[in-house]
Amino acid sequence: MPAHDQTTDAPGSRDVADAIREAIARGDFAPNQRLVEADLSDQFGASRSGVRAALFELTNEGLVERVQHRGARVRAVTLDEAIEISEVRMAVEGLCAAKAAELVTDGEIAELRSLGDSMRAAVAQGHVLEYSELNKTLHQRIVDISGQATAAGVLRRLRAQNVRHQFQLALVPGRPNVSLAEHLAIIDEICAHAPEAAERAARRHLVSVINALKAA
Structure with missing residues (x-):
């Protein structure tokens, strides 16, 4: 019986990159965790060459880093980087909230x-x-409703890089109550078809995230 030819039906490198990116975003892979090509190939049903190409793509995105003589690992994002990422998110998610309010x-x-x-x-x-998962769902739905495909790609990468810091924030006592009020304000303005107010609400939320990161 002929051997199974994995190259004919294995996911492409882009699909594998998406799968690994999502796993990092979910926290399945911890910061500094080694990413072994053979293990990833088995886990995602992909060819070794597909995994290698995916890791190269994720390295360019800043999610993965190469360590001499040790291969690839999940890149640990510093607090300063997390703040910078949140500042970029503030601009992009403000745009998405405004567009969502229009559409x-x-x-x-x-x-x-x-x-x-x-x-x-x-x-x-x-x-x-549960609240943390709903939080992520809300942010994603706002981007979906906005129809901003370019923004969606940018935010997907930024959130994957920032997942550890976001998770730590969710565990800060009292933070969910603050975050909830901010998210409900965003929802209210989008549902009122108020683009400028929705953008301001989204930006206020990310300013709050930045301040919380600095205080953590």
Whole structure:
């Protein structure tokens, strides 16, 4: 029986890069964790060459770094870098919030309101990890509604780099309550079709994130 030819149906390097990027964003791979090509090939059902190309792409994005004689590992983002990333996010997510306010449909308004209700319930019940996941979902839906494909790509990379610091912030006592009010304000302005106010609300939220990072 002929050997299985992995190259004919294995994911392409771009698909593998997306999968590894998402795994880093979820925290499946910790900062400084080694990324072994053979292990990644097995985990994602990809060819070694596809994994190698994906790691090269992620290195260029700043998510992965090459260490001499030790291969690839998840790059640890410093606090200063996390603040810089949040400053860039402030500009880009402000744009997305404004565009979302212009384009949001009645169905999407209902969805955003429902997300806000779920976030409120998660904070009230002290479910920090659930709130953190809903937080990510809300940010992603705002970008989706905005229709800003370029911004979506930029933010996907930035969030993956910043995932460790975002997770640590979520665990700071009292932070979810502050964050909740900021997110509900963004939802309100988008649902009111108020682009300028939505942008200001999004920027206020990221200023709050930056201040919290500095105080952490």
